[in-house]
Amino acid sequence: MEFGMIAAVFALLLMILCGFPIAYAFGVTGFLITAIAGGNSSFHLGQAMSQMGGFALLALPLFIISGALMSEAGISDRLLRVVDRIFGQLRGGLGLVTILSCALFGAISGSAAAAIAAIGRIMIPRMIDDGYKPGYATALVACSSVLSLMIPPSIPMIVFAITSGISVGAAFLSTVIPGLILAFVYALLNMAFSGVAARQTNQKNYRSKQILRADHDAEQGRKQTDLIEASWALGLPLIVLGGIYSGIFTPTEAAAVAVVYAFFVGWIIYRRLTLRSIASSVRDGVAMTGQIAIILFFLFVLTRSMSMEQIPQNIANTILGLSDNYIVVLLLLNVALLVIGMLVDDISGSILAAVVLMPIAIKAGINPVHFAAIVGVNLGLGNVSPPCAPLLFMAGGISNLHLPAYIGPSLKLLLTGHLPVVLLVTFIPQLALWLPNMLLN
Template sequence: MTFFFIAITIIVFLLLIEVPVGFAFGIGALTYGYLSGTDISFHAGFGYTQIGAFSLLAIPLFILSGTLMGASGISDRLLNFVNAFVGRTKGGLGAVTVITCALFGAISGSASAAIAAIGKIMVPRMIKEGYPPGHATALIAVSSVLALMIPPSIPMIVFAIAIRESVAKAFLATMGPGILLALIYCGLNFFFLRKNTTIRVQPKLSLPDTARQIALTGKQATLAIFMPVIILGGIYSGIATPTEAGAVALVYTLFVGILIYRSLSFGQLFDSTIEAARLAGAILMVLFFLFVMSRGMVLAKVPTQFADLLLTVSENRIVILLLINLLLLFMGMIIDDVSGSVLAAIILLPVTQRIGLDPIHFAGIVGTNLGLGNISPPCAPLLYMAGGVTRQPLSEYIGPTMKFLMLGHLPMVFLVTFIPELSLYLPGLLD
């Protein structure tokens, strides 16, 4: 147990001094292996086997389809369609940003891809129309988390594999909370901007003109809107596995971008493939070292010992759930959502089993809470990425971000934790 805490401390320190995540976990895994006196080559074989799992192939497929969506202009068509409904109201562009991030999540499963594709388009547009730059940046940062909660979700793929549960059920565990959170963010956006006098709103159209605009943008975005239907319909009808759905999403994106919209050039295809390979490679490198480290911890019974330690604090179910959420929040603050999903599965699952928590309910808690941590300082990888994309100083958007988190995401974490039906109702439909 002592060696585990030493390894975790080293990993946290390396992350805080901005060592790349993959290298930080690699050094932590090697340190743990050395201190515990185990043969690292024995655990490396286990890690290699785990990252070779067929289900994990969905990760690069969804990442590549997401990057190609942004490059081919498919995300622009989604934005225009959503904008036709609410774009001509005060605060409407903010609602468009939130809803489009949720739709983008139903295709790519990647928060960083949502920031890159949606943020680069919507934030300059919002600022041009008079939105406070800090509010616009904060909105894209908090909305990007919806891409992690609306299936297909890359962190939930990894989590389901780690706990040996259905990937489809893990997807649905965060879908209900994700939809509710999107509605909350839309409401908060309108509330925060209600007294703003700098926002310029396009003149309202008559009902027939609005209907024509919706019909026109809907026709242009039909193939983009149909994509989530194909992906999720394939998964939940049993026709395709998540990995097969990822392959279909990629082929569909290429077909639409190259042959239908003719907006995807060879250069864009090449650049998107390189970017997707870089992101997927970084994720798989982290996962490899996490699996290596987890093998050693399981053999040393570290998760069981950690569960015993946590239960010595209190045996009250509510207290334990609050402690679990606190640990998840801390994980999300210092590491990415994929790494946090694996660590949560390894370290905290034994605790949840002791208190009788359903594994799918735990998936909902993990997916909701890690997203909160990813946009909460000090590390806040998604928050800083949003600032980098929009080129705004942290002082401009940290305040608005904290308002969204405290009034929106944090209450949702508690609702998911203490109202299990939010996470269990949709997965229960698959039984």
Template sequence: MLAVSVALVVIVVLLMLEVPVAFVFGLASFIIVILTGRDIEFLIPYAYQQESSFALLALPLFVIAGSLMGASGISDQLVRFVNSFVGSIKGGLGAVTIVTCALFGAIAGSGSSAIAAIGSMMIPRMVEAGYPRSYAISLVACSSVLAILIPPSVAMILFAITSGLSVAACFLSTIIPGVLIMAIYVVMNIFQARGFKDLEVEPKVTFPERLGKIGRATKGAFWALLMPGIMLGGIYGGIFTPTEAAAVALIYTLPVGFLIYKGLNMRTTTDAFVEGARNTGAIMMMLFFLFIMSRAMVQENIPRDIAEFMLSLSDNKIVILLMINALLLMLGMLVDDTAGAVLAAIVLLPVTNEIGIHPIHFAAIVGTNLGLGNVTPPCAPLLFMSGAIGGQTIDQYIKPTLKFMLIGHLPVVLLVTYIPDIALYLPRVLMGVQ
């Protein structure tokens, strides 16, 4: 446990100093290797073998497809589609932002992609319509978490691979929690919008005019909405694996971006591939070191020791789950969702196995907790990214953010934790998970 304690201190200190995550885990993994006396010549081939898995190939494909979709102009079509339904309601533009982030998550699978594509468009638009800038920033940041929960999710891919679970089942486990959070945010937004006195609202239109607007918006967004349908329908219809679905998504994106939405050209496509390659490289380097760390920890029986320690504190399942939630929240506060998903699978999955928590249920607990942690300071990568796009400091937008976190997201975390059927219903119905 000394090795883990030292490594944990190093991780926290270096992350607070904003050292790149991959280098942080690289140093921490070698500290564990040295202090435990493990053979690095065995651990490096193991990490390489883990990174060579077919399932992990889905990661770069989804990341690059998300980058291409962000550059293709799809976000504008999604905004128009959602706005055609709720644009004339007071607070409708906020609801558009929330739902569009969820839809974009079903395409890109990344919270940061959702902020980059939707936040850069919707924050200025919301401010122009009379929303406080601080509110617009917090709404985009909290809504971007939906991209982690609505499949395909990069974090769930990594959790499934690390823990040896079905990627498709892990995808399904977070759909209902994601929809619940989205619905709560929409209701909260509509109630809060009543207090914005200068809020502009689209003029009311007749029912036939509304139908015409919805029809035109649906036609414009058809190809964007078809993409998640093809991917998820193919996965759960048994047509292709999640990795093959990622390849289909990438191939599908190119003609749609070039010929239909026309946001892609040679320059934007090259930039999207470079950005996707850069993001993938950073994730893969981080994973390499995490796999080294995880193998050394398993050889030292550290996950089992952690499980025994937590069980020694209490044998009450409710209390243990509460402690696990607290640890996951702190984990999400320090690292992004990808690193957090791998660490949760390594360290905490053995604990949940000991107390009889279904692994797919735990996947949903991990997803909802890491999403909350990613907008919780001190690190809060999604929150700070939204603030940078909106041009404010955290002291200006932390108050509205806390409202969404405490009233909207946290209750869903607790519901998912203590009502397993929220996570397990879809995997059982669609995949026969027991």
């Protein structure tokens, strides 16, 4: 690349590092590249506007609104109750309840931040009351929240699929098995850590006191009632994903069905939705969609200008010039994704991965769907890794703790739990490809 183009790419990185709004960083860089090349910016603006009219993009606001409606309907409380009654008596029961609830809530909301807000505000105080150290309770909620990014429907995976041009359904499926593995690993680690903590504090084990005090017969009746109530919430991902992969409707049509179903459950079944809460859900969905739409618009401008000057191909050639070893390229991509995840949010990270790193992955012979899974697990790891760690700090805000109190437990969970899963997904492609191959051929 000539010096001017290299300067433009470094300007983009510098703006991101300095906290410049990601959308405008994309736009400034796109216009800068066009100006250096002597091109016409109006052409790129027209192309970007045309891409914004894509039918698949309509799935984004609909999934966001459906998740907001289900959150307003009080499903987090119902999910927590039913999971608590089933698993609360195990060693480290409340920790296990937290992990599984984040995964289930992700299947409904598709947002890690929403999982922290809904699950963390309930489970962090309960775990502390039950004997968990506040720092560990905060770390467990933060680390488990990334399951919401991996269990479909996942909003970052929708954005990545739209940006990279791969199937939304395939992107959804690519992170299912990695997400289940991560949940299982965290459950095992929680049992081990809880056992150590229990011995240190002379407690038999960490349990839900509510479960221990309940009469057995009454408890069984409440468990059945909670399960019936929670089944309505769990029906949302079953209907949406079942409809997509059976071919009944497209992801965009599935998103519309999700909004109708969420409204029905919240208004008729749970009777928690009001006109005010519905308006609030729609307003929040529109606001979040607007933010993402601005990012995507300027991204399309940047992508078009970069493609015209073959910048992604040149970056790919430069990196592949360092080594043509497949394993080395995979490791370099993982490092790049981890750094991106540390610096920006999951939406912006998925966009950057699609624009900058996808050409490298394709040129190295990595299956695009496999790369989608690598992006999903790495961005989740980056979003809870310092220095930026937006999800980690959000959980700390709920528990009102400072970073030193929960950074140790967080790093322990990430290094012994999440990082090994990243390596498994990276070097065993079938973990990402088996479900898409089986269901989508």
